[in-house]
Amino acid sequence: MPRSEHTSLPITTGLRRVLVGVFIVFLFLVLFLPRQSQEWLGQVGGPLGIILEGPLQVVASIQDSLEETWSHYIALQHVWEENQNLKLEIQNLQGEQNRLREQAIVGRDFQRLSIYQETAPMTTLAAQIIGRNVSNWYRAIVIDKGARDGIRAEMGVITDAGVVGRVVRVNSMTSVVLLLSDPNIAITGMIQASRDEGIIQGTPQGNIRMKYLPPLSPVQIGDAIVTSGLTDDFPRGLHIGQIQQVTKAATDLFQSGEVTPIVDFSKLEGVLVITSFQPPISVESPPSPETLAAP
Amino acid sequence: MLVLLQTMLCVATVVVQATLSSVLSINNVYPDLCLVLACLAGFLSNEYKGLVMGLTVGLLQDLLTPGGIGLNLLLKGLTGALAGMTTHTVSTVTTAAVAIVTLVLSLGCGLASLIVAYPDIKGSETFHAISWILVPQSLYQSFLAAGIFWLTHKFRHSFGVVHFAQGRR
Numbered sequence: 001m002p003r004s005e006h007t008s009l010p011i012t013t014g015l016r017r018v019l020v021g022v023f024i025v026f027l028f029l030v031l032f033l034p035r036q037s038q039e040w041l042g043q044v045g046g047p048l049g050i051i052l053e054g055p056l057q058v059v060a061s062i063q064d065s066l067e068e069t070w071s072h073y074i075a076l077q078h079v080w081e082e083n084q085n086l087k088l089e090i091q092n093l094q095g096e097q098n099r100l101r102e103q104a105i106v107g108r109d110f111q112r113l114s115i116y117q118e119t120a121p122m123t124t125l126a127a128q129i130i131g132r133n134v135s136n137w138y139r140a141i142v143i144d145k146g147a148r149d150g151i152r153a154e155m156g157v158i159t160d161a162g163v164v165g166r167v168v169r170v171n172s173m174t175s176v177v178l179l180l181s182d183p184n185i186a187i188t189g190m191i192q193a194s195r196d197e198g199i200i201q202g203t204p205q206g207n208i209r210m211k212y213l214p215p216l217s218p219v220q221i222g223d224a225i226v227t228s229g230l231t232d233d234f235p236r237g238l239h240i241g242q243i244q245q246v247t248k249a250a251t252d253l254f255q256s257g258e259v260t261p262i263v264d265f266s267k268l269e270g271v272l273v274i275t276s277f278q279p280p281i282s283v284e285s286p287p288s289p290e291t292l293a294a295p
Numbered sequence: 296m297l298v299l300l301q302t303m304l305c306v307a308t309v310v311v312q313a314t315l316s317s318v319l320s321i322n323n324v325y326p327d328l329c330l331v332l333a334c335l336a337g338f339l340s341n342e343y344k345g346l347v348m349g350l351t352v353g354l355l356q357d358l359l360t361p362g363g364i365g366l367n368l369l370l371k372g373l374t375g376a377l378a379g380m381t382t383h384t385v386s387t388v389t390t391a392a393v394a395i396v397t398l399v400l401s402l403g404c405g406l407a408s409l410i411v412a413y414p415d416i417k418g419s420e421t422f423h424a425i426s427w428i429l430v431p432q433s434l435y436q437s438f439l440a441a442g443i444f445w446l447t448h449k450f451r452h453s454f455g456v457v458h459f460a461q462g463r464r
Contacts, residue, residue, distance in 0.1 A: 131313030134359040137412035168361045204420045
């Protein structure tokens with residue numbers, strides 16, 4: 001094929017320059033045209049814009065994702081450290097929250113005891129429990145008050161709910177309190193409704209029994225048991241528990257019953273030791289003959 | 296110095312016994328750590344050391360126990376001494392031997408405590424106390440003593456203070 005066929009429209013260099021010059025003049029003219037007259041350019045650019053729109057969006061999205069990834073990668077290095085710090089802070093705050101909650105609970109218990117201590121008709125000394133069950137064969141607690149604080153053996157120990165037990169050993173700074181559920185403790189109690197008296201004693205199983213109830217006592221399940229005040233360690237009327245079960249065999253002289261204690265011994269944190277109390281009923285001396293003879 | 300360390304160990308044992316008994320308890324049965332300590336002192340050393348450690352820890356335990364002073368002192372001292380004596384009669388103190396001797400001593404010690412603590416106990420209550428407290432507690436203590444002995448035996452070279460009675464006494 002001859003070479004001349006490829007160059008069927010020969011454009012000389014001079015003509016090319018003229019065309020470029022005309023085009024530039026045309027562009028300037030377009031720029032100087034009024035804006036309304038430029039609308040036709042928009043109509044021409046519309047289809048071109050559609051053609052460009054797709055690739056532009058693709059490139060833009062790639063760019064965005066790259067920027068996002070890069071920025072996240074850079075940011076993640078800080079985020080990881082921040083995350084560790086936050087986790088540590090959360091742990092600290094949880095610990096702090098737990099400590100405050102514990103303080104609030106303990107404080108609430110002791111506040112309750114304190115309120116009861118102020119209103120109770122006896123002198124008491126608040127004590128904290130610092131140990132329990134040092135031996136397997138006794139149900140006992142160790143409190144943080146001892147002989148130095150005026151504690152003596154045989155003093156009664158209570159909470160605002162009711163009777164806990166009795167002090168059996170006093171060291172200089174600590175004391176050992178035998179709980180009501182131990183078989184080695186016995187206190188006098190009575191049925192609150194019928195006023196029938198009996199002996200409250202623990203069992204080796206850790207339960208509490210009320211023994212030596214009169215055979216004709218109308219004791220019923222659910223009856224409240226209170227201290228009778230016949231012994232020197234507890235005043236009358238302190239709550240001990242409720243009758244859970246009544247037993248009386250045909251050959252028995254007395255009735256007895258299982259008692260559910262009002263105090264949960266396993267959850268005790270603070271107690272009150274009764275240091276002294278006034279008898280609830282004051283016994284006045286009988287009138288002298290001179291008084292009676294006087295007009 | 297060694298006496299001070301042993302006394303501190305006794306104090307720490309009683310404190311742990313008084314404060315962490317609820318944590319250590321299984322079904323309301325918890326080990327008598329003082330007895331375990333007395334036994335181990337006897338096994339790992341000799342009857343003299345077992346006696347002294349037993350008397351010390353027993354005295355401390357008595358101070359925080361409702362019963363009269365003397366019961367734990369006597370029982371723990373005796374237990375430590377008996378545990379030490381077994382190292383004379385048993386040629387090699389193995390973990391199994393420790394477990395068996397601790398079990399026997401725990402049962403004896405527990406029975407004596409039971410009789411002293413509950414003098415007026417009835418037959419059914421005695422059965423309950425033996426089957427639900429004494430036997431499980433003795434087994435627990437024997438398991439604990441054997442476990443601690445095994446660990447101490449295994450790492451004795453690391454501790455460097457343990458003197459065994461295997462023909463070197």
